Amino acid sequence: xxxxxxxxxxxxxxxxxxxxxxxxxxxxxxxxxxxxxxxxxxxxxxxxxxxxxxxxxxxxxxxxxxxxxxxxxxxxxxxxxxxxxxxxxxxxxxxxxxxxxxxxxxxxxxxxxxxxxxxxxxxxxxxxxxxxxxxxxxxxxxxxxxxxxxxxxxxxxxxxxx
Amino acid sequence: xxxxxxxxxxxxxxxxxxxxxxxxxxxxxxxxxxxxxxxxxxxxxxxxxxxxxxxxxxxxxxxxxxxxxxxxxxxxxxxxxxxxxxxxxxxxxxxxxxxxxxxxxxxxxxxxxxxxxxxxxxxxxxxxxxxxxxxxxxxxxxxxxxxxxxxxxxxxxxxxxx
DNA sequence: ATAAAAATGAAAATCAAATTCATTTAAAAT
DNA sequence: ATTTTAAATGAATTTGATTTTCATTTTTAT
Ligand SMILES: [Mn+2]
Ligand SMILES: [Mn+2]
Ligand SMILES: [Zn+2]
Ligand SMILES: [Zn+2]
Numbered sequence: 001x002x003x004x005x006x007x008x009x010x011x012x013x014x015x016x017x018x019x020x021x022x023x024x025x026x027x028x029x030x031x032x033x034x035x036x037x038x039x040x041x042x043x044x045x046x047x048x049x050x051x052x053x054x055x056x057x058x059x060x061x062x063x064x065x066x067x068x069x070x071x072x073x074x075x076x077x078x079x080x081x082x083x084x085x086x087x088x089x090x091x092x093x094x095x096x097x098x099x100x101x102x103x104x105x106x107x108x109x110x111x112x113x114x115x116x117x118x119x120x121x122x123x124x125x126x127x128x129x130x131x132x133x134x135x136x137x138x139x140x141x142x143x144x145x146x147x148x149x150x151x152x153x154x155x156x157x158x159x160x161x162x
Numbered sequence: 163x164x165x166x167x168x169x170x171x172x173x174x175x176x177x178x179x180x181x182x183x184x185x186x187x188x189x190x191x192x193x194x195x196x197x198x199x200x201x202x203x204x205x206x207x208x209x210x211x212x213x214x215x216x217x218x219x220x221x222x223x224x225x226x227x228x229x230x231x232x233x234x235x236x237x238x239x240x241x242x243x244x245x246x247x248x249x250x251x252x253x254x255x256x257x258x259x260x261x262x263x264x265x266x267x268x269x270x271x272x273x274x275x276x277x278x279x280x281x282x283x284x285x286x287x288x289x290x291x292x293x294x295x296x297x298x299x300x301x302x303x304x305x306x307x308x309x310x311x312x313x314x315x316x317x318x319x320x321x322x323x324x
Numbered sequence: 325a326t327a328a329a330a331a332t333g334a335a336a337a338t339c340a341a342a343t344t345c346a347t348t349t350a351a352a353a354t
Numbered sequence: 355a356t357t358t359t360a361a362a363t364g365a366a367t368t369t370g371a372t373t374t375t376c377a378t379t380t381t382t383a384t
Pocket of ligand 2: 217265273274275286
C-alpha cells in the first residue's frame with residue numbers, strides 16, 4: 001500500500017554513525033554562536049544530536065523537548081534554529097512540501113540527500129567528485145561559494161515493489 | 163550597497179536562448195496534460211514562455227496575466243501550476259525562503275541552478291558528468307529516479323565587490 | 325547582589341499555497 | 355446548433371509553517 005509520508009519521517013540511512021555531543025560540548029556550540037546558554041537551548045541541541053533520525057522538523061523537536069519543558073513553544077525552537085543556521089552550525093533541508101528538516105553539522109562535511117517520495121526516508125550520500133566539480137564551476141565564474149545542495153528524489157527499493 | 167533581493171527577481175542567465183511557443187503550441191501543451199483549453203490557462207503559459215526572466219513566481223504570473231484578465235486570482239494560477247508540475251511540463255524550484263519559481267521545461271533537459279544570495283539572480287548550468295553520476299548512484303541502489311536537484315548558492319562577481 | 329542585555333512563551337501576525345463552493349465555461353454528445 | 359456534463363473559474367476562506375510582538379523571566383557581566 002502506498003503511503004506517501006512526508007519526507008523525513010522515517011529512520012535515516014546515514015553515511016556513517018553520528019558523533020554524539022555531551023552537555024558540555026553542546027554548551028560550547030552555543031558559546032561559539034554567541035548565544036546565551038539556557039536550559040531550553042541545550043535541550044533542543046540534545047534532541048538534534050540524538051537518533052535514530054537526525055533530520056528533524058521543528059515539530060519533532062518541539063514534541064521531544066516538551067517532555068522536559070512543557071511550556072516551550074515554537075517561538076523558542078524556530079528562533080534557535082534560525083540562529084544556528086546563520087552560524088552554519090546546523091543544516092536546514094527542505095525537500096518537497098511541508099516543513100523543513102534540520103540537522104546538526106558534523107565534521108564529515110557536505111553530504112547530499114536522497115529522499116523517497118513514497119515513504120519519506122532520507123538517505124545520505126557523499127560524492128567528492130560532484131563536490132569538487134561544483135567548487136570548480138563556482139571558481140571559474142569568479143563567484144564565492146556559500147552553499148551547495150544536491151538532492152535526488154526517488155522511489156526506494158522497498159517502495160518500488162509496492 | 164547590499165540588497166538581499168529574493169531569489170529569482172533579476173534577469174536570468176540562461177544556458178541558451180529559450181524556445182518560444184506560439185498560441186497553437188501552448189494549447190498543445192494543455193492538451194497533452196489532459197487539461198481543457200481556457201483563455202486564462204493560455205495566458206499563464208504565454209507568460210511562462212516569455213522573458214527575460216524565465217523563473218517566475220505565482221505572484222509574477224498573476225500580475226502579468228491580470229493585465230488581460232483583471233479578475234483572475236491565485237486560485238487559478240496555483241491550480242494550473244500544480245497540474246503542469248504533475249504532468250512534468252514545468253519545473254518548480256524553491257531556492258531559499260519565499261515563493262517557489264516555476265519555469266516551462268524545454269528540450270535541453272535537466273539543467274541546474276546557481277543563485278546569488280545577494281542580488282537574487284539565477285544562473286543556469288549544465289553538467290553531464292554530475293547528471294550521469296547521480297543516475298548511476300540511483301541505479302546502484304536499485305531505486306527509481308524521479309527527480310534530481312543541484313543548487314549552488316553564491317555571491318556573484320558583481321555582488322562580491324560590494 | 326545589581327544592572328543590562330538577551331531569551332522566553334503566549335498570542336497574534338504573516339505569508340505561501342490549498343481549498344470551498346456557487347457560477348461560468350469548454351467540449352462532448354445529441 | 356443545442357443540449358448535456360464534466361471541468362474550470364474566482365471570491366473568499368482555510369491551512370500550515372514560520373515569524374513577530376511584547377510583557378515577563380533569565381542569563382551573564384559587574
Ligand atoms: Mn543529512
Ligand atoms: Mn532553470
Ligand atoms: Zn521508500
Ligand atoms: Zn549577485
